[in-house]
Amino acid sequence: MIEIKNLNKVFGDRQVLYDINAVFEPGKCNLIIGQSGSGKTVLMKCLVGLLEPTSGSIIYSGIDFTKASENERKKIRQEIGMVFQGGALFDSMTCEENVAFPLRMFTNWNKQKIADRVKFCLERVNLSHAHKLYPSEISGGMKKRVAIARAIALNPKYLFFDEPNSGLDPQTGIVIDQLIQEITREFNTTTIVNTHDMNSVVEIGDKIIYIRKGYKHWEGDSSSIVKSNNPELIDFVFATKLLKRVQQTF
Amino acid sequence: MLKYLDNFGRYCLLVIRSFSKSPKASIMRELIVRELDNLGIGSLYIVSIISFFMGAVAAIQLAANIDSPLIPMSTVGYGTRETIILEFSPTVIALILAGKVGSNIASEIGTMRVTEQIDALEIMGVNSANYLIFPKIIASLIINPILTVISMILGIYGGYLACTTTGLIDGTTYLYGATMDFKTFHFIYALIKSAVFAFVIASVSAFRGYYVEGGSQEVGKASTKAVVNSSISILLWNFILTRLLLL
Ligand SMILES: Nc1ncnc2c1ncn2[C@@H]1O[C@H](COP(=O)(O)OP(=O)(O)OP(=O)(O)O)[C@@H](O)[C@H]1O
Ligand SMILES: [Mg+2]
Numbered sequence: 001m002i003e004i005k006n007l008n009k010v011f012g013d014r015q016v017l018y019d020i021n022a023v024f025e026p027g028k029c030n031l032i033i034g035q036s037g038s039g040k041t042v043l044m045k046c047l048v049g050l051l052e053p054t055s056g057s058i059i060y061s062g063i064d065f066t067k068a069s070e071n072e073r074k075k076i077r078q079e080i081g082m083v084f085q086g087g088a089l090f091d092s093m094t095c096e097e098n099v100a101f102p103l104r105m106f107t108n109w110n111k112q113k114i115a116d117r118v119k120f121c122l123e124r125v126n127l128s129h130a131h132k133l134y135p136s137e138i139s140g141g142m143k144k145r146v147a148i149a150r151a152i153a154l155n156p157k158y159l160f161f162d163e164p165n166s167g168l169d170p171q172t173g174i175v176i177d178q179l180i181q182e183i184t185r186e187f188n189t190t191t192i193v194n195t196h197d198m199n200s201v202v203e204i205g206d207k208i209i210y211i212r213k214g215y216k217h218w219e220g221d222s223s224s225i226v227k228s229n230n231p232e233l234i235d236f237v238f239a240t241k242l243l244k245r246v247q248q249t250f
Numbered sequence: 251m252l253k254y255l256d257n258f259g260r261y262c263l264l265v266i267r268s269f270s271k272s273p274k275a276s277i278m279r280e281l282i283v284r285e286l287d288n289l290g291i292g293s294l295y296i297v298s299i300i301s302f303f304m305g306a307v308a309a310i311q312l313a314a315n316i317d318s319p320l321i322p323m324s325t326v327g328y329g330t331r332e333t334i335i336l337e338f339s340p341t342v343i344a345l346i347l348a349g350k351v352g353s354n355i356a357s358e359i360g361t362m363r364v365t366e367q368i369d370a371l372e373i374m375g376v377n378s379a380n381y382l383i384f385p386k387i388i389a390s391l392i393i394n395p396i397l398t399v400i401s402m403i404l405g406i407y408g409g410y411l412a413c414t415t416t417g418l419i420d421g422t423t424y425l426y427g428a429t430m431d432f433k434t435f436h437f438i439y440a441l442i443k444s445a446v447f448a449f450v451i452a453s454v455s456a457f458r459g460y461y462v463e464g465g466s467q468e469v470g471k472a473s474t475k476a477v478v479n480s481s482i483s484i485l486l487w488n489f490i491l492t493r494l495l496l497l
Contacts, residue, residue: 086365086366088370091361105273105277105376
């Protein structure tokens with residue numbers, strides 16, 4: 001479980017996040033939605049410790065990450081898996097080596113055990129034929145899947161996805177969404193997904209937080225979001241003509 | 251000025267961070283070997299060609315400038331050896347490597363920064379500065395003195411060939427000069443210089459790459475800055491070390 005309490009983030013003289021409060025539970029897909037530039041990535045980077053929040057606290061299963069010692073942080077970090085917007089695969093390594101990397105760094109497993117785990121992770125994301133290829137040799141959707149395989153290699157308790165569907169066609173996007181949901185249920189991870197993809201919202205949103213201009217504007221789930229009468233939220237969720245028509249059917 | 255000091259401070263902190271908290275020794279060893287191959291073997295070809303021709307040109311120029319019958323022709327061998335050991339091999343090779351290796355390091359690390367690969371390392375709890383920069387510094391410290399020695403040998407040999415093939419002076423006279431009055435300290439001074447330059451090239455270029463913000467255009471700019479900054483630092487250190495060690 002992750003709790004955010006009164007989180008603020010200021011860059012120089014520019015405040016990006018205002019007083020965010022939220023609770024994310026294990027086994028659920030928690031979605032953070034909002035316009036481009038609303039602060040989703042900044043929020044996620046604060047959560048995982050890539051940025052220091054200006055004030056407020058982030059609590060991982062009872063431990064305050066913002067006040068934790070370097071060693072405690074390291075422990076929490078090893079329970080975190082993150083999939084970046086562009087995949088962030090190491091391009092000097094093959095897909096297999098990418099997935100093996102955290103295992104080689106942080107376990108004392110022998111070669112065989114690592115190879116087995118890599119095979120398991122790659123099969124879990126339905127990629128059993130790309131082992132020896134380099135990231136530059138595979139498609140965007142495959143990269144995302146390798147990145148997911150790498151993120152789950154160490155059996156993380158917390159999984160973060162920054163726009164997992166960006167740059168993918170809707171069908172591949174849904175495959176990735178379903179994968180995220182399955183993994184969340186299967187391993188009971190606390191999953192947080194940044195997205196502005198409305199398919200994801202409806203498909204996998206167990207809990208949805210809408211960030212608007214740095215404030216938490218709305219909170220709910222995928223069934224309440226389509227029935228909501230919050231005008232800003234409606235404008236954001238049903239932004240296109242197609243979606244406006246869809247809204248009338250609810 | 252303030253910006254310069256700020257950069258220098260960040261540079262020092264990055265170097266300190268790159269020397270702390272290593273992963274397992276086996277992984278670090280593997281990384282260093284990879285960099286040795288990447289930075290060393292990859293530079294051997296260009297270093298050889300340049301050294302050979304530098305030596306040849308130095309010898310011909312010296313020979314062409316000796317008009318007086320009072321100066322023995324063996325001075326050509328002696329002079330070529332001294333200029334090569336003292337200056338050409340350590341400094342010129344370092345400047346060439348600043349261009350080749352420096353831009354390579356800056357663009358590699360810079361690309362990893364803008365594609366969030368460095369963030370990915372940090373998330374996993376890996377000290378990215380150590381993982382990326384330390385092996386490059388160590389590999390450079392090992393390989394640069396070796397390249398410098400190779401360059402010395404080839405440079406002196408280039409001078410020899412230039413003299414004998416053009417018939418300026420005969421081989422034995424050249425070799426007599428080239429082995430005359432050999433000062434071991436000059437050789438050591440050259441090795442010290444090459445090691446310092448190696449550190450400068452690897453760390454300054456890594457610094458430029460590590461703090462890239464933006465996209466591929468910024469990576470390009472960072473690698474240009476890496477070459478300029480490390481070349482200037484090399485010239486500065488060359489002056490400081492020469493003043494300290496030779497006078
Ligand atoms: N390091 C930084 N320094 C200063 N400002 C920043 C920094 N990082 C982000 N910002 C600002 O914070 C705001 C929120 O950015 P953020 O990347 O979180 O948006 P986002 O919601 O993820 O958008 P998108 O959907 O386009 O990814 C932006 O206006 C951005 O300019
Ligand atoms: Mg973003």
